[in-house]
Amino acid sequence: MIYERLDIVIWAATLLVFALFGARAWAVETAGAQLYRTAPRVRVLTIGAWLAVIALAVLLAVQGGVLLVQSIITRTDPSEVVTVVPINPPPAPLVDPNFPPPAVPADPNAPAPADTGGAPPADPAAPGG
Numbered sequence: 001m002i003y004e005r006l007d008i009v010i011w012a013a014t015l016l017v018f019a020l021f022g023a024r025a026w027a028v029e030t031a032g033a034q035l036y037r038t039a040p041r042v043r044v045l046t047i048g049a050w051l052a053v054i055a056l057a058v059l060l061a062v063q064g065g066v067l068l069v070q071s072i073i074t075r076t077d078p079s080e081v082v083t084v085v086p087i088n089p090p091p092a093p094l095v096d097p098n099f100p101p102p103a104v105p106a107d108p109n110a111p112a113p114a115d116t117g118g119a120p121p122a123d124p125a126a127p128g129g
Helices: 006-030 041-073
Strands: none
Touching: 006 041
């Protein structure tokens, strides 16, 4: 299923990834070059950026990535499987328990009801007389 509300979270996670990688690039360029040492802020930004990438990958898989991979493997059309959940789903129709269900029309191919009394019906194959 594709949730429209989750799209906003995915876009926010994408912006977070870009912001963290940008901040990390700035920290790397402005940090003083030390002999084989990385500044602590660069390490923290690197860990944060990779955690954001992992979170984004999970969100994308939940949103539709699994459906994409399944469609590629099984060679099916994903538009036949996708169910979009609207932001404001319509309310379910109310059913009144005291209101009788609608009448079902009689089946024209159904046999005639059995006669409970009187003489048996005449045999149509019998000779007239």
